[in-house]
Amino acid sequence: MRSAAVVGTGLIGTSIALALRGRGVTTYLIDTDPEAARTAAELGAGIAERPRQPVELAVIAVPPQYVAAALREHQLADLAEDFTDAASVKELPQREAARTGCDLTRFVGGHPMGGREQSGPLAARDDLFHGRPWVLTPSPESRAQTLARAEELAGLCGARPVVMCQAEHDRAVALTSHAPHVVSSLLAGRLLHGEPSQLGLAGQGLADVTRLAGGSAELWTDILGSNAPAVADVLAEFTRDLHQVVDALRGLGSAREPEQRRAHADRLSTALVRGIQGRARIPARGTSTTAAPGLGPALATAPRGV
Amino acid sequence: MRSAAVVGTGLIGTSIALALRGRGVTTYLIDTDPEAARTAAELGAGIAERPRQPVELAVIAVPPQYVAAALREHQLADLAEDFTDAASVKELPQREAARTGCDLTRFVGGHPMGGREQSGPLAARDDLFHGRPWVLTPSPESRAQTLARAEELAGLCGARPVVMCQAEHDRAVALTSHAPHVVSSLLAGRLLHGEPSQLGLAGQGLADVTRLAGGSAELWTDILGSNAPAVADVLAEFTRDLHQVVDALRGLGSAREPEQRRAHADRLSTALVRGIQGRARIPARGTSTTAAPGLGPALATAPRGV
Structure with missing residues (x-):
């Protein structure tokens, strides 16, 4: 060129x-x-x-x-x-x-x-x-x-x-980029309800999980709005997962019997284990293959360290 | 000592x-x-x-x-x-x-x-x-x-x-650490539903927002279970925020009139702006004061760069 x-x-x-x-x-x-x-x-x-x-x-x-x-x-x-x-x-x-x-x-x-x-x-x-x-x-x-x-x-x-194909791309970025952006923004928005003394305890983990929230609101309103149905689908599934965890936490807060507590703790633990497994599917930076859709092998790599 | x-x-x-x-x-x-x-x-x-x-x-x-x-x-x-x-x-x-x-x-x-x-x-x-x-x-x-x-x-x-006080601490970490951990885990867990070709598009943003999800499931089941009511409260509010965004996105996906579209886009934009404002409340590392509950001044600092 x-x-x-x-x-x-x-x-x-x-x-x-x-x-x-x-x-x-x-x-x-x-x-x-x-x-x-x-x-x-x-x-x-x-x-x-x-x-x-x-x-x-x-x-x-x-x-x-x-x-x-x-x-x-x-x-x-x-x-x-x-x-x-x-x-x-x-x-x-x-x-x-x-x-x-x-x-x-x-x-x-x-x-x-x-x-x-x-x-x-x-x-x-x-x-x-x-x-x-x-x-x-x-x-x-x-x-x-x-x-x-x-x-x-x-x-x-x-x-x-x-x-x-276009629709395949849009579903992929809804999952890997657009829905995570919304989640990061809403989590950061929750901090507006915190007292300064509470926010004083924030660490690097909170800074990382809310980093995406720093992006331009104007640009991201456009991006999310232009891919609205696909992003809404991912977030609706995510909301269902969240309801289950809130339910397990409420159960843990009120259960008196050890067996009940154990059942709620198991649901919580399952959600956390799925997070570990899901995170392991993110390809390490720069390791992907050159082939187009068959990105298979690189995806089996372990998650990066901190 | x-x-x-x-x-x-x-x-x-x-x-x-x-x-x-x-x-x-x-x-x-x-x-x-x-x-x-x-x-x-x-x-x-x-x-x-x-x-x-x-x-x-x-x-x-x-x-x-x-x-x-x-x-x-x-x-x-x-x-x-x-x-x-x-x-x-x-x-x-x-x-x-x-x-x-x-x-x-x-x-x-x-x-x-x-x-x-x-x-x-x-x-x-x-x-x-x-x-x-x-x-x-x-x-x-x-x-x-x-x-x-x-x-x-x-x-x-x-x-x-x-x-x-103990309850104040537990509410603070529910907001700044425990709820973010759950959100990060559930977002990472969503990736188990993605195709390898979708995950091949993941970038640094997704790695950051799911970093907390890498923590020990056993330890975090204990932590979250020990602070269950406070974590459930934060996540329940977060879920309400999420419903509103899903609703705005569904509206954007189906609205035909420009005014309707604008109203939905405004709701989305408001959520993103709140995220930017909330993120700005995270104190930059190492800047907090030495005074105990009055962590005020350091909290006004701008968010860190990438």
């Missing part, structure tokens, strides 16, 4: 542009906020201008709800031969792109699985996607060249392209 | 003993598993024997359900002049100690607020409690000398003594 454009020079767009520049790709930076594009250019991420001729690939790196409109605008303006995006949700933007008359043959959805809590170009890093999966969700309309260029983009950023 | 005994040479007991030895206190190590006591002694944590004469202070460092029995046994055997413990729950062990006829004048409950996921003497560190709060929960029966010695113990371990 010799030329590319990045539309949206926030954390993700600027990180992609920095990686492309590092690999010698002529990269144009476009943002509705010209100041953001200039900042990214000053960081060495590329040229804060529109290209005079269509580039090979444009990356639409804007929040999910703006993807379809930006795609349509820049396809009409002939910004690039092919297009991809970088949003955390894939089904809804694709549907909107179809509805608003985008050229779907020249578009393949993408989601680089990397990020930080900070946002904006100043938080960007050229290695943000190193060793991470980069999901690509071609539609039946997508032409082969667009997919090939999107795969090349992932490789240039040091990531590992993984082809999935 | 010149002499001490640690009963229970797991992670917490051995870490306390290592700190005491480092400050020149003659420390005796006792465990129902003699191998654990010998291991701790080999690590330099003290002498794996019973003292010939009563030591000044004995620390009962066993899981909550065993505290009262161990206290009674070692008070009857005249192990020490004064006693404290290190369990994560304070009200129930105190009640059991009263019921089983322990000498409450010579006991002050304690909870050093430090830990790791690993357990056992080999995971111990002499700086595990450096800069951390060490809660002390004297009862009306406790004599002044016992409290003074427990405070000295905390200081020798580099921790900051914080005096609280």
Whole structure:
């Protein structure tokens, strides 16, 4: 790839542009906020201008709800031969792109699985996607060249392209990213009900479990809202698990007979053991295979230490 | 303090003993598993024997359900002049100690607020409690000398003594430690329902939010069961918050009118903003004041970066 454009020079767009520049790709930076594009250019991420001729690939790196409109605008303006995006949700933007008359043959959805809590170009890093999966969700309309260029983009950023269907992607991130974000936020929100003397006892564990809650509320309202049914499904199941534990705890608080206590304790213990087993299924960073859907072997690794 | 005994040479007991030895206190190590006591002694944590004469202070460092029995046994055997413990729950062990006829004048409950996921003497560190709060929960029966010695113990371990009443402590840790542990475990348990290809997309955020889930199921069943009503109360409130978010997400998934969508998105956004605000209330590590209940000023600090 010799030329590319990045539309949206926030954390993700600027990180992609920095990686492309590092690999010698002529990269144009476009943002509705010209100041953001200039900042990214000053960081060495590329040229804060529109290209005079269509580039090979444009990356639409804007929040999910703006993807379809930006795609349509820049396809009409002939910004690039092919297009991809970088949003955390894939089904809804694709549907909107179809509805608003985008050229779907020249578009393949993408989601680089990397990020930080900070946002904006100043938080960007050229290695943000190193060793991470980069999901690509071609539609039946997508032409082969667009997919090939999107795969090349992932490789240039040091990531590992993984082809999935859109709905499968959205269910996967609902489980591994979106529902955990909600849980982390609600747990952190509970702390508003604590006394300062109670919060003084907080340790590293609480800081870890609420770390995701630090993300931008505006961006996450968009992400969660764009994947609402899948996230609601995971959270509804989680709520059922929670009810059972609350029930076991209430039982432990009131049971008088040792056998009753033991039965409630067993339910509690089972839930905790399932947590240990579930945690062991998280692949250790950087160990995944290069094959697309068959990520099997790496998933058997033990959980990391503290 | 010149002499001490640690009963229970797991992670917490051995870490306390290592700190005491480092400050020149003659420390005796006792465990129902003699191998654990010998291991701790080999690590330099003290002498794996019973003292010939009563030591000044004995620390009962066993899981909550065993505290009262161990206290009674070692008070009857005249192990020490004064006693404290290190369990994560304070009200129930105190009640059991009263019921089983322990000498409450010579006991002050304690909870050093430090830990790791690993357990056992080999995971111990002499700086595990450096800069951390060490809660002390004297009862009306406790004599002044016992409290003074427990405070000295905390200081020798580099921790900051914080005096609280037992119920207040138990409510505080339900909010800041026990409920978060359950939430982390149940979220990790949800991953057992994911396909390997879904889990392949997991990132650092999921690893962080499920880190607590790696703790010992046996120990945590005891801790949670010993503080069951307070933990159930926090989780019941959390469940209500969760229902509201699921409801907003279902609404977003089905609403057709922009105004309806906006109302649901606003509810979602409010929950996320509350998470950001709640997270900002977690004191940054090592910044808390030395005053006991007035931990005010340090709590206004901003949340840590990633």
